Amino acid sequence: MRPRRRARAGQYAALLAYLVFLAFPFLWLVSTAFKPATELASLHPAWIPRDPTLANFRQAFDEQPLLRAALNSLTAALSAAVVAVVIATPMAYVMARRRGALARAASGWVVVSQAFPFVLLIIPLFLVLKNLRLIDSVSGLVMVYVVWALPFALWMLTGYVRAVPAELEEAAAVDGAGRLRTLVSVTAPLLAPGIVATALFAFITAWNEFFFALVLLKTPEKQTLPVVLTHFIGAEGVADLGPLAAAAFLATLPSLVVFAIIQRRITGGMLAGAVKS
Amino acid sequence: MTSVTEARRPAPHAPGPGRPPGRAPDHGPWFLVLPALIPILVLSVGPLLYGVLLAFTDAQSGRTEPTRWIGTLNFQDLLHDTLFWESFRIGLVWAVGVTVPQFLLALGLALLLHQDLKLRWAARALAIVPWAMPEVVVGVMWRIVYNPDAGVLNETLRDLGLGDGRDWLSGLATALPAVIVVGVWAGMPQTTVALLAGLQNTPRELHEAAAVDGAGPWRRFRTVTWPAIRPIALAITALNLIWNFNSFALVYVLTNGGPGGRTRLPMLFAYEEAFRYGQFGYAAAMGCVMVAAISVALAVFLAGRLRGGDTA
Numbered sequence: 001m002r003p004r005r006r007a008r009a010g011q012y013a014a015l016l017a018y019l020v021f022l023a024f025p026f027l028w029l030v031s032t033a034f035k036p037a038t039e040l041a042s043l044h045p046a047w048i049p050r051d052p053t054l055a056n057f058r059q060a061f062d063e064q065p066l067l068r069a070a071l072n073s074l075t076a077a078l079s080a081a082v083v084a085v086v087i088a089t090p091m092a093y094v095m096a097r098r099r100g101a102l103a104r105a106a107s108g109w110v111v112v113s114q115a116f117p118f119v120l121l122i123i124p125l126f127l128v129l130k131n132l133r134l135i136d137s138v139s140g141l142v143m144v145y146v147v148w149a150l151p152f153a154l155w156m157l158t159g160y161v162r163a164v165p166a167e168l169e170e171a172a173a174v175d176g177a178g179r180l181r182t183l184v185s186v187t188a189p190l191l192a193p194g195i196v197a198t199a200l201f202a203f204i205t206a207w208n209e210f211f212f213a214l215v216l217l218k219t220p221e222k223q224t225l226p227v228v229l230t231h232f233i234g235a236e237g238v239a240d241l242g243p244l245a246a247a248a249f250l251a252t253l254p255s256l257v258v259f260a261i262i263q264r265r266i267t268g269g270m271l272a273g274a275v276k277s
Numbered sequence: 278m279t280s281v282t283e284a285r286r287p288a289p290h291a292p293g294p295g296r297p298p299g300r301a302p303d304h305g306p307w308f309l310v311l312p313a314l315i316p317i318l319v320l321s322v323g324p325l326l327y328g329v330l331l332a333f334t335d336a337q338s339g340r341t342e343p344t345r346w347i348g349t350l351n352f353q354d355l356l357h358d359t360l361f362w363e364s365f366r367i368g369l370v371w372a373v374g375v376t377v378p379q380f381l382l383a384l385g386l387a388l389l390l391h392q393d394l395k396l397r398w399a400a401r402a403l404a405i406v407p408w409a410m411p412e413v414v415v416g417v418m419w420r421i422v423y424n425p426d427a428g429v430l431n432e433t434l435r436d437l438g439l440g441d442g443r444d445w446l447s448g449l450a451t452a453l454p455a456v457i458v459v460g461v462w463a464g465m466p467q468t469t470v471a472l473l474a475g476l477q478n479t480p481r482e483l484h485e486a487a488a489v490d491g492a493g494p495w496r497r498f499r500t501v502t503w504p505a506i507r508p509i510a511l512a513i514t515a516l517n518l519i520w521n522f523n524s525f526a527l528v529y530v531l532t533n534g535g536p537g538g539r540t541r542l543p544m545l546f547a548y549e550e551a552f553r554y555g556q557f558g559y560a561a562a563m564g565c566v567m568v569a570a571i572s573v574a575l576a577v578f579l580a581g582r583l584r585g586g587d588t589a
Contacts, residue, residue, distance in 0.1 A: 007494075011389060011392060011394060012394065012396075014385065015389050015394060015396060015397075015400055017553075018382075018385075018386050018389065018400060018404075019399065019400055019403060021462070022400075022403045022404060022406065022431070022462070022465075023403055023406075024406065024422075024429065025418045025419055025422050025462070026406060026410075026418065026429075028418070028421060028422055028429045029414075029417075029418040029421060030313065032427065033423050034420055040427050041426075042428075042516060043426065044432065044435075045426075045427050045428075045429070045432055047429075048362075056383060057383035070546050075425055083392070086312070087312040087313040087316065088313050090309035090310065090312065090313070091309060091310045091312070091313035091314065093309060094306045094310050100306070102306065102310060106314075108319065109321070109322070113321060114516065114519060114520075115519050115568065115571050115572070115575070116325055116564075116568055117522075117523045117524065117543075117544060117547070117564050117567045117568065117571075118525065118544070119544055119548060119551060119560060119561075119563070119564045119565030119567075120328040120561060120565065120567070120568065121321070121324055121325060121327060121328060122551075123328055123331060123551050123557050123560060123561050123564070124323075124324035124325070124328045124331060124400075124561075125320065125324045127336075127557070128320075128324060128327075143316070143320060144320065145378035146316060146320075147316050147317060147320040147321045150313060150316070150317060154313070164564045167466040201393075204409065207411070208410070208411035208412060209411075210411070210412055210415075210525075210526040210529075211525050211526060211548075213410050213546075214529075215552055225411075226411050226412075226413040226414075226526070227413075229411075229414070229417060230413060230529075230530060232417075233417075233420075233530070241421055241424060244417055244420075244421070245417070245418075245421055247420060248413075248417040251411060251413075251414055252409075252410050252411065252414050255409045255411060256406070256409050256410070257572050258409075259405060259408070260402075260409075263405055
C-alpha cells in the first residue's frame with residue numbers, strides 16, 4: 001500500500017495548492033482593507049496588519065456615496081429578482097411540461113442569448129430606453145436586468161419543474177382537483193425551494209452586474225455599487241488602495257452570504273436543468 | 278389547511294374536474310407564457326435584431342440629422358481597421374488563454390473534490406468564492422495583489438529573492454498574461470462545479486471493475502471517467518469560450534485596455550466606440566463581427582464534437 005499512500009499525499013498537496021491559489025487574493029484584500037496608510041506605504045507589506053484599523057472604511061464612506069450606491073444596488077437587484085422569477089416560473093412550467101414549438105423556441109433563445117455580445121444588445125436598448133426616458137433611472141436598469149436574468153432563470157426553473165413528477169399532478173386531477181388548484185397546492189410547494197434559489201441567484205447576478213449599469217446610469221446618485229467602486233480608481237489608474245479594498249470588501253459581503261445559503265441548490269439546479277428527459 | 282381554498286370557485290382557465298390535466302384548453306399555456314414572452318420579445322429579441330440593423334446605418338449619438346442606410350460601409354471600414362483586428366486577435370488569445378487553463382485546472386480540482394479527502398468541505402466552499410464575487414471586486418482585488426509596492430505578489434518575489442518584481446499590469450509584456458491569470462481564477466468555480474456534477478453521475482461500479490481488471494489511474498480516467506463527463510465538459514467549455522470572448526468588466530477594471538491597447542478586448546473596443554465616441558452604427562458592426570466569429574467557432578467546435586462522438 002506504499003504507492004497508494006504516496007498518491008494520497010500528492011492529492012493533499014495538490015488540494016492545498018488549489019486552496020492557496022483560490023484564497024490568497026481574497027485574504028490579501030481583507031488584509032489591505034484593515035491596514036493603516038503607513039503600512040500600505042511600507043516597502044514590506046505584511047499579511048497580518050500590525051496595527052489594524054477601520055480608518056479605510058471611514059475614508060471610503062467619506063469619499064464615495066457608498067450607502068446610496070448600496071441602496072440602489074439593492075433596489076435594482078431585489079426588483080429584478082422578484083420580477084424575473086414571477087414571470088419566468090409559469091413559462092418554465094410550460095417549457096417543462098409541454099414539448100411544443102414554443103418550448104423549443106424558448107430553449108433555443110436561452111442558448112442563443114448567451115452567444116450575443118452585450119454590446120450588440122446594449123446599443124439598441126440604450127436607444128429604446130432613451131426614447132422611453134428610462135436612461136439614467138433604476139427602473140430602466142431593472143427592466144434590462146429582468147430580461148438578462150431570464151435565460152438562466154428559465155433554465156434552472158425548467159429543471160426544477162421537471163423534478164416534480166407529472167404523475168403527482170395527474171393524481172391530484174384524478175382526485176378531482178382543478179388545474180389551478182393542482183398548481184397551487186401540489187406543484188407550488190414542491191417547487192418553492194427551487195423558486196427561492198433561482199430568485200437568490202438572480203439577485204446575486206444583478207447585484208454583481210457592471211456593464212449595463214455603467215452604460216445606463218450617469219448621475220452619481222443613481223449609480224450602483226460596482227460602478228461607484230470604479231470611481232476609487234483615478235483616471236491614471238492610480239488608486240488609494242486602503243479605501244478601495246475596504247469598499248470592495250463590503251460590496252462582496254452580501255453576495256457571499258446569499259451564495260453560501262444557496263450554494264447546494266445552485267449546483268443541484270444547474271444539473272437538473274441539464275438533465276434531459 | 279387545504280380546505281380553505283376548497284370552497285373557492287375554480288379559476289376561469291381551470292378545466293372541469295372530469296378533464297385530464299394534459300388536455301386543458303390551449304389558451305392555458307399562452308396565458309402562462311405571455312408575461313415572460315413579451316419582455317423577451319421587446320427587450321431581447323427585438324433589440325438584437327435592431328442592433329444587427331444598426332450595423333448597416335450611420336447611427337451616431339446626439340446627432341440631429343436622421344440616420345441613413347449606408348449598406349455595408351461599416352463593414353468595409355472595419356475590414357481596414359487594423360486597431361480593431363488587433364483587438365480581435367487579443368480577444369482570441371484571451372479567450373483561448375483563459376478557457377484552456379480554466380478547464381484543466383477545474384478538471385484537476387473536480388477530480389480532487391470527488392475523492393474522499395479531508396478538508397474537502399473547505400475546498401468546496403472556497404472554490405465557490407470567486408463565483409459569488411462581483412467582477413468589479415475581482416478586478417479591484419487583483420489590482421491590489423499586482424500592485425508594485427503594496428501588492429503581495431512582488432512582496433513574495435522579494436522574500437524569495439527573485440528580484441524586485443515589476444509593475445505587472447502596466448508592463449507591455451506582462452499585462453495580457455497577468456489579466457489572463459485573473460480570468461482563469463474568476464471562471465474556475467463554474468467549470469469545477471459543472472465537472473464535479475458530471476463526475477458524480479459516473480457509475481462507481483465501472484470504476485471499481487476497471488481497477489479490479491488492473492487498469493491504472495490514467496487508463497481508468499480515459500476509459501471510464503472521461504466518456505462519462507465528456508458531454509458536460511464540452512458544453513461548459515463552449516460556454517466558457519463564449520463568455521470569455523465577450524467579457525468586459527474584469528479587464529475594464531484591471532487595465533481598461535492598457536498599456537497601449539495590449540489588453541483591449543473587442544468588447545472594450547466596441548464599448549469605447551459606442552459610448553465614448555458615439556459611433557453606434559460602427560460599434561454595432563463590431564458586435565456583428567463578434568457574433569459571426571463566435572458562431573463559426575461554435576460550429577467548428579460542435580462539428581468536432583460530433584466527429585469525436587463517432588470514434589469514442
